[in-house]
Amino acid sequence: MGAVSAVSTTDFSADNMPAAKSLWWDGLWRNNAGVVQLLGLCPLLAVSTSVANAFVLGIATLATLLVSNTLVSLIRHRLEPQNRILIYVLIIASAVTVVDIILQALMPAMHNTLGLFIPLIVTNCMIVGRAEVFASRRPVGASVIDAIATGTGFFLLLCLIGSIREFAGSTGLIIALLPPGAFFALALILVVKNLIDS
Amino acid sequence: MTAERTSSVSTVAWIAGVCTLLVASIWLLAEPRIKRAETQYFATQIAAVLSDIHFDNRITSDTLELESLHGRVTVYRARENGIPVAAVYDAVTLRGYSGLIRVLVGIDSNGEITGVRVISHRETPGLGDSIEISKSDWITGFDNLSLNSLLPADWQVKKDGGQFDQFTGATITPRAIVNLVHDMLKLHSEKSNLVFNHTANN
Numbered sequence: 001m002g003a004v005s006a007v008s009t010t011d012f013s014a015d016n017m018p019a020a021k022s023l024w025w026d027g028l029w030r031n032n033a034g035v036v037q038l039l040g041l042c043p044l045l046a047v048s049t050s051v052a053n054a055f056v057l058g059i060a061t062l063a064t065l066l067v068s069n070t071l072v073s074l075i076r077h078r079l080e081p082q083n084r085i086l087i088y089v090l091i092i093a094s095a096v097t098v099v100d101i102i103l104q105a106l107m108p109a110m111h112n113t114l115g116l117f118i119p120l121i122v123t124n125c126m127i128v129g130r131a132e133v134f135a136s137r138r139p140v141g142a143s144v145i146d147a148i149a150t151g152t153g154f155f156l157l158l159c160l161i162g163s164i165r166e167f168a169g170s171t172g173l174i175i176a177l178l179p180p181g182a183f184f185a186l187a188l189i190l191v192v193k194n195l196i197d198s
Numbered sequence: 199m200t201a202e203r204t205s206s207v208s209t210v211a212w213i214a215g216v217c218t219l220l221v222a223s224i225w226l227l228a229e230p231r232i233k234r235a236e237t238q239y240f241a242t243q244i245a246a247v248l249s250d251i252h253f254d255n256r257i258t259s260d261t262l263e264l265e266s267l268h269g270r271v272t273v274y275r276a277r278e279n280g281i282p283v284a285a286v287y288d289a290v291t292l293r294g295y296s297g298l299i300r301v302l303v304g305i306d307s308n309g310e311i312t313g314v315r316v317i318s319h320r321e322t323p324g325l326g327d328s329i330e331i332s333k334s335d336w337i338t339g340f341d342n343l344s345l346n347s348l349l350p351a352d353w354q355v356k357k358d359g360g361q362f363d364q365f366t367g368a369t370i371t372p373r374a375i376v377n378l379v380h381d382m383l384k385l386h387s388e389k390s391n392l393v394f395n396h397t398a399n400n
């Protein structure tokens with residue numbers, strides 16, 4: 001708690017606007033939530049057995065992040081060190097519930113398949129992470145771009161892992177579809193990314 | 199200090215209010231669609247459970263409520279030219295690993311199972327969810343069974359000395375389903391006069 005509050009109390013009202021281009025670069029590659037920060041691994045590994053599942057969970061996570069970043073940024077001047085975590089939880093839980101209801105109405109079959117993993121978006125640290133590190137100190141415009149960039153980075157990673165696992169599984173490599181397969185696929189992507197970066 | 203604290207609490211309170219309002223209004227907008235999708239899903243599951251049975255009545259409005267060991271069970275009756283040909287038992291069991299498991303059991307006029315489907319559950323993904331037809335064909339193992347085809351002691355998972363497979367890492371879930379299906383067969387044989395001779399409600 002100490003370290004977190006030390007960071008967060010420093011500039012709650014510092015409305016500095018980073019360049020949109022660097023936000024995109026951060027979200028999609030340099031600071032990708034999945035492969036660099038290694039956040040949100042639970043859904044990333046659990047739901048990536050097929051491209052279709054990964055696609056829908058990725059979109060649902062992106063939508064949640066967009067709503068949560070926008071709302072947190074809108075009320076950032078009312079946040080105080082002692083109430084901010086409570087407010088993040090309220091906002092994120094509401095956003096996930098809304099996404100869950102909409103998915104249930106529009107894609108009932110997919111909603112059944114993903115089951116518990118939609119409500120579990122609440123526990124994706126990436127979302128509370130963006131609220132705390134970014135949206136609580138930046139204007140709405142920047143927070144929206146940050147949400148879309150970070151969410152898209154996570155979405156693309158989910159789809160990539162989903163494609164790798166579904167393809168490997170269809171060639172008869174059953175382990176790709178089992179839980180260990182998710183770790184292997186993620187490790188493979190980490191290796192490639194680090195090779196490219198170095 | 200006290201004033202600060204009050205304002206901090208009131209911020210949380212109005213944000214909670216706004217969030218509740220948001221969720222409630224989205225739910226009100228989406229509810230009719232969700233209900234319609236559920237009705238549609240239920241109809242396809244009824245059809246799946248009655249795979250080979252020909253019937254011509256509106257089965258979802260020809261119902262009967264029965265009390266059983268598993269609480270209240272809704273029975274949907276399939277008829278052809280007014281003659282009962284099969285019944286679908288819509289029952290829930292609490293004996294699963296997490297929460298309610300809702301199961302449809304179709305039984306024809308000979309007391310044979312026409313099909314079983316789990317229509318909702320919260321069992322562990324990857325372990326207990328093999329009871330779903332989309333994950334494994336375990337559930338089709340009940341097809342064509344009747345009280346005459348197995349001894350009462352066989353209506354258990356293999357681990358308990360019966361004849362149904364359990365899943366690796368998950369015994370509680372299949373045990374609950376086997377138990378429920380067996381109880382529905384027994385209920386059917388006890389109440390078959392009531393189920394099949396009762397005239398249609400609608």
